[in-house]
Amino acid sequence: MSEEHAPRPEEDRREFAEETESLWRVTFAPALWALHFLACYGLVSLACARGLFPIGATRAGLVGLTLLVLAGIAWLGWRGFRQWDVHSTGRRANPGGHAEDRHQFLGHAAFLLAIISFIGVIFVSLPLIMLEGCR
Amino acid sequence: MTKEPSDTAPRGPFPPEEAMLAEPVPPELDAARTARLRAAWKAPTGWRYWSAVNNTEVGKWYSLTALFFMLCAGVMALIIRLQLAVPENELVSSDRFSQLFTLHGSAMMFLFAVPMFEAISILILPGMLGARDMPFPRLSAFGYWCFLIGGVFVIGSILFDAAPTSGWFMYPPLATQAEGPGSDIWLLGLSFIEVASIAAAVELIVGTLKCRPPGMRVNLMPLYAWYVMVVGGMILFAFPPLIAGDFLFELERSFDWPFFDPTRGGDPMLWQHLFWIFGHPEVYIIFLPSIAIAAMIIPTAARRPIVGYSWIVLSAVGTGFLSFGLWVHHMFTTGLPNISLGFFSAASEAVVIPTGVQLFAFLATLMAGRVKMSLPMLWIAGALAIFTTGGLTGLMLAIAPFDFQVHDTYFVVAHLHYTLFGGMIFPVMAGVYYFYPFIAKKLLSERLGRWAFWLIFTGFNVTFLPMHLTGLLGMPRRVYTYPTGLGWDGLNLVSSLAAFVIAAGFAVFVWDLVRPKGGQPLAPRNPWDAGTLEWTHDVPEETWGVRSIPHVTSRYPLWDDPALLARIDAGRYYLPDAETGRRETLITSVIDAEPMQIQRVTGPSWIPHVAAGFTGGAFIFPTFHLYWPAILCGICAVSAILWWLWRDTARPPAPEDEMRDAGLGLRLPTYAAGPSSAGWWAMWITMFGDATAFSSVIFGFFFYWTAQPDFPPPGAAHADGTGTALAALAFAAAWGLARAAQRLNRGGRREPARLALGAGAVAAAAGIGGLLLAVAPLSPSSHVYPAILCAIAVWIIAHAGLGIVMLLYCLAGSLAGKLTPRHDADLQNVMLFWHFLAASALVACAVLGLAPGLMTGGAP
Numbered sequence: 003m004s005e006e007h008a009p010r011p012e013e014d015r016r017e018f019a020e021e022t023e024s025l026w027r028v029t030f031a032p033a034l035w036a037l038h039f040l041a042c043y044g045l046v047s048l049a050c051a052r053g054l055f056p057i058g059a060t061r062a063g064l065v066g067l068t069l070l071v072l073a074g075i076a077w078l079g080w081r082g083f084r085q086w087d088v089h090s091t092g093r094r095a096n097p098g099g100h101a102e103d104r105h106q107f108l109g110h111a112a113f114l115l116a117i118i119s120f121i122g123v124i125f126v127s128l129p130l131i132m133l134e135g136c137r
Numbered sequence: 138m139t140k141e142p143s144d145t146a147p148r149g150p151f152p153p154e155e156a157m158l159a160e161p162v163p164p165e166l167d168a169a170r171t172a173r174l175r176a177a178w179k180a181p182t183g184w185r186y187w188s189a190v191n192n193t194e195v196g197k198w199y200s201l202t203a204l205f206f207m208l209c210a211g212v213m214a215l216i217i218r219l220q221l222a223v224p225e226n227e228l229v230s231s232d233r234f235s236q237l238f239t240l241h242g243s244a245m246m247f248l249f250a251v252p253m254f255e256a257i258s259i260l261i262l263p264g265m266l267g268a269r270d271m272p273f274p275r276l277s278a279f280g281y282w283c284f285l286i287g288g289v290f291v292i293g294s295i296l297f298d299a300a301p302t303s304g305w306f307m308y309p310p311l312a313t314q315a316e317g318p319g320s321d322i323w324l325l326g327l328s329f330i331e332v333a334s335i336a337a338a339v340e341l342i343v344g345t346l347k348c349r350p351p352g353m354r355v356n357l358m359p360l361y362a363w364y365v366m367v368v369g370g371m372i373l374f375a376f377p378p379l380i381a382g383d384f385l386f387e388l389e390r391s392f393d394w395p396f397f398d399p400t401r402g403g404d405p406m407l408w409q410h411l412f413w414i415f416g417h418p419e420v421y422i423i424f425l426p427s428i429a430i431a432a433m434i435i436p437t438a439a440r441r442p443i444v445g446y447s448w449i450v451l452s453a454v455g456t457g458f459l460s461f462g463l464w465v466h467h468m469f470t471t472g473l474p475n476i477s478l479g480f481f482s483a484a485s486e487a488v489v490i491p492t493g494v495q496l497f498a499f500l501a502t503l504m505a506g507r508v509k510m511s512l513p514m515l516w517i518a519g520a521l522a523i524f525t526t527g528g529l530t531g532l533m534l535a536i537a538p539f540d541f542q543v544h545d546t547y548f549v550v551a552h553l554h555y556t557l558f559g560g561m562i563f564p565v566m567a568g569v570y571y572f573y574p575f576i577a578k579k580l581l582s583e584r585l586g587r588w589a590f591w592l593i594f595t596g597f598n599v600t601f602l603p604m605h606l607t608g609l610l611g612m613p614r615r616v617y618t619y620p621t622g623l624g625w626d627g628l629n630l631v632s633s634l635a636a637f638v639i640a641a642g643f644a645v646f647v648w649d650l651v652r653p654k655g656g657q658p659l660a661p662r663n664p665w666d667a668g669t670l671e672w673t674h675d676v677p678e679e680t681w682g683v684r685s686i687p688h689v690t691s692r693y694p695l696w697d698d699p700a701l702l703a704r705i706d707a708g709r710y711y712l713p714d715a716e717t718g719r720r721e722t723l724i725t726s727v728i729d730a731e732p733m734q735i736q737r738v739t740g741p742s743w744i745p746h747v748a749a750g751f752t753g754g755a756f757i758f759p760t761f762h763l764y765w766p767a768i769l770c771g772i773c774a775v776s777a778i779l780w781w782l783w784r785d786t787a788r789p790p791a792p793e794d795e796m797r798d799a800g801l802g803l804r805l806p807t808y809a810a811g812p813s814s815a816g817w818w819a820m821w822i823t824m825f826g827d828a829t830a831f832s833s834v835i836f837g838f839f840f841y842w843t844a845q846p847d848f849p850p851p852g853a854a855h856a857d858g859t860g861t862a863l864a865a866l867a868f869a870a871a872w873g874l875a876r877a878a879q880r881l882n883r884g885g886r887r888e889p890a891r892l893a894l895g896a897g898a899v900a901a902a903a904g905i906g907g908l909l910l911a912v913a914p915l916s917p918s919s920h921v922y923p924a925i926l927c928a929i930a931v932w933i934i935a936h937a938g939l940g941i942v943m944l945l946y947c948l949a950g951s952l953a954g955k956l957t958p959r960h961d962a963d964l965q966n967v968m969l970f971w972h973f974l975a976a977s978a979l980v981a982c983a984v985l986g987l988a989p990g991l992m993t994g995g996a997p
């Protein structure tokens with residue numbers, strides 16, 4: 003990534019281009035959580051209230067989806083962790099004013115959000131495993 | 138990278154070098170600059186004072202007004218407690234009592250908690266960011282005047298015995314069938330305030346994104362600014378569903394469209410969903426800003442940087458999004474399937490984790506530092522104690538079976554107030570004591586502050602701790618009186634007496650706040666030895682915000698850069714001058730805060746008052762079923778806003794003014810369009826909120842379909858296919874024409890661009906016609922199916938109307954020379970609106986035209 007540079011036109015567009023990947027990483031984990039949540043709530047409602055598909059199959063399908071989503075979040079977290087790069091730099095907090103600090107901070111952000119989303123997905127899926135049927 | 142740098146690209150060195158910063162400014166030059174800057178930012182005097190738009194003035198009025206509404210709601214609580222002090226009391230009637238608790242709850246939540254956050258943020262955020270002001274000062278002023286008008290209207294209703302009576306969440310059918318204008322006052326008055334809240338949230342987010350000091354990259358932002366972004370984002374996603382709910386609700390009350398009436402296919406549960414999709418995040422919208430205040434006070438008290446900055450930021454973000462997955466836990470007793478309840482119960486437990494992380498990071502900071510028990514810290518400590526108790530009872534309530542037991546008893550009232558006092562009142566008080574010297578340049582009294590603390594703290598616990606027991610003994614909430622002999626008498630009396638101790642505490646606090654302080658010495662500039670930029674403020678007060686906008690390289694610049702303060706004062710940094718005599722601030726980039734533009738900031742004006750007054754009329758007249766005056770007010774409001782935008786926003790600068798010196802050798806453009814400009818970001822963020830509201834209406838459609846066996850009812854009339862298809866085509870064409878206009882204008886072909894703009898407006902009008910044709914066969918008051926289709930059409934038609942106005946505005950701009958090939962900010966913003974409009978119009982047409990066919994086919 004670029005270090006200090008002279009002021010340039012369309013700075014915003016360039017910055018976003020430079021960090022596109024880490025920004026996607028930051029937003030993807032919560033987005034996966036939200037989609038998973040909506041899928042659980044929506045499909046169970048459709049199964050129970052509308053009877054569109056059997057609840058047993060719905061639950062099994064959703065458990066499968068949960069595993070996929072968890073794997074996805076874990077991967078995002080791992081990429082974030084690599085970007086944070088705490089092993090080679092030893093810097094946990096990134097309080098500095100350089101482009102490098104910002105880059106590592108965004109990695110750390112992606113990593114932590116992945117953790118939160120991971121836990122969130124697990125919590126939301128527990129009822130799928132522990133409760134049966136529509137009652 | 139071979140592109141020639143255009144003549145309006147930023148030029149010069151950045152970041153500034155040490156030698157440049159060290160170079161002194163000649164004293165005469167500095168004096169002249171200071172004088173010019175002071176003149177540009179001078180607050181109006183005399184009666185014109187009220188036309189001020191400075192964040193310092195508007196923020197002060199805003200917070201004092203919110204405080205006033207809080208005190209009104211507090212007085213209502215005292216009357217409630219007086220009534221409940223003894224069994225079978227006759228102080229107020231049952232109807233009055235309903236008005237009191239409804240208005241107490243609504244005012245505390247809508248007129249105090251959320252606006253207070255925005256008010257405080259408007260006051261202190263620019264200071265923290267070393268900005269001169271918020272990016273759109275007149276928008277803050279507009280928001281404030283809307284808030285004042287709406288708040289007085291809602292609170293005032295109790296004086297006329299006309300207040301809403303159905304509880305702060307207005308459940309239908311109780312509220313739809315309530316007599317008198319009470320429910321309408323709630324719906325329209327509060328919608329009006331919600332719109333103002335959203336406006337303020339947009340402004341705060343854009344302020345944080347685009348008005349940071351040069352060098353303040355995202356990883357250096359003060360924690361408060363992070364919380365502003367999170368909470369602003371939550372407001373943007375949480376309020377629109379409520380507004381959508383209000384929209385449907387008011388259509389039912391005014392025109393008898395049966396959205397919540399089960400006899401005609403409606404469903405009261407839809408309101409509950411929409412209300413709580415808003416209502417639970419609301420709890421965090423109230424609670425996170427208080428944590429933000431704590432996050433500023435704690436490092437100062439501990440005299441060290443916060444421990445776990447990233448952890449706190451990310452937990453705040455995490456709490457923000459998880460809190461949207463909790464809403465149904467307010468609906469545990471409504472008979473949803475157990476698994477569904479389980480999802481929400483589980484998510485409610487999960488949200489405790491990020492909340493806990495934030496609290497632990499604070500504790501760790503305190504333990505790692507040398508804590509000074511200042512008055513603000515005392516309030517924070519009280520907050521922690523109370524909030525923890527409230528959190529524990531909350532965990533109990535999140536367990537569905539326990540909730541079945543205590544649902545709607547005083548246990549819930551106790552829990553609610555523990556979280557609200559611990560999560561809001563106490564931290565805000567801490568914030569007031571902490572930031573008061575920044576705001577008023579005087580210190581509050583230490584002695585009175587301790588008195589207020591102990592009175593409120595003891596009073597609070599003695600009032601609300603016994604209520605847990607009253608609730609477990611079975612006393613329901615919202616009853617205006619109760620028989621003796623159920624074991625509730627003594628507990629209630631204690632609660633009532635102690636409520637007056639709380640009131641005494643607030644009286645001491647308010648006295649301290651407003652007592653004349655003329656004889657008192659000025660506060661020291663940095664009384665708490667804090668490290669963040671707001672404490673570079675000027676004592677005695679200067680209205681320019683900051684003498685020169687510093688270059689920042691760390692999270693606590695005042696601690697890390699000993700030369701900073703002197704250099705700011707000496708005008709060594711950016712924008713030390715107001716050469717043109719106009720108000721200006723620096724716009725920087727979103728991620729790295731690189732300087733991009735010198736933006737002109739608007740000054741004092743009466744136009745926000747005019748616009749707010751007419752907007753108020755447009756919302757208030759319908760409460761009394763006076764639709765023509767309301768429509769007239771709406772037209773006047775739109776005209777006032779257009780006038781305001783036309784005169785003072787996005788005007789192309791004179792050619793010699795295109796580039797200006799920003800100081801330290803840097804030359805910056807004074808005009809920006811598209812993503813470089815603050816206005817474009819504001820539009821983008823607003824459209825997110827708008828899209829959320831629209832999605833909520835669409836959610837309503839699918840909700841009816843899942844929840845009802847006969848939706849659409851057999852043999853129902855559907856939307857007219859030809860009209861729907863025509864509308865879809867016309868809106869797509871309008872979008873295409875708008876886009877063509879933007880391209881053509883950019884390319885310097887102004888005549889064809891104008892033609893495209895005009896044609897776009899005509900196409901959009903044709904789209905409106907198509908939609909009218911489509912819904913013509915429907916009679917919305919007969920059943921919820923035609924009603925929701927018509928509601929969707931109304932939504933799109935209103936937006937398309939706005940879209941037409943915008944296109945014509947650009948056309949006029951092009952003809953008048955306000956919009957040129959290079960100065961096309963207006964057109965780019967309008968294009969953004971049209972992207973969203975076209976997408977929602979197509980979704981609407983799909984629902985109108987296609988969904989019925991699919992649904993009647995598939996459903997059993």
Ligand code: HEM
Pocket residue numbers: 211214215217218238239241242243245246250303304305306550553554557558561562600614615616636639640
């Ligand atoms: C002087 C301090 C206060 C006292 C004595 C007090 C007292 C009460 C009482 C007794 C009720 C229950 C009324 C009923 O169910 O019959 C209540 C309801 C409520 N209070 Fe407070 N309160 C105080 C401060 C606050 C604050 C600061 C907030 C919010 C920031 C708040 C928010 C609410 C809400 C949302 C309700 C529910 C209203 C409803 O049932 O619709 N209160 N309060």
Ligand SMILES: [Cu+2]
Pocket residue numbers: 416417420463464466467
């Ligand atoms: Cu909740």
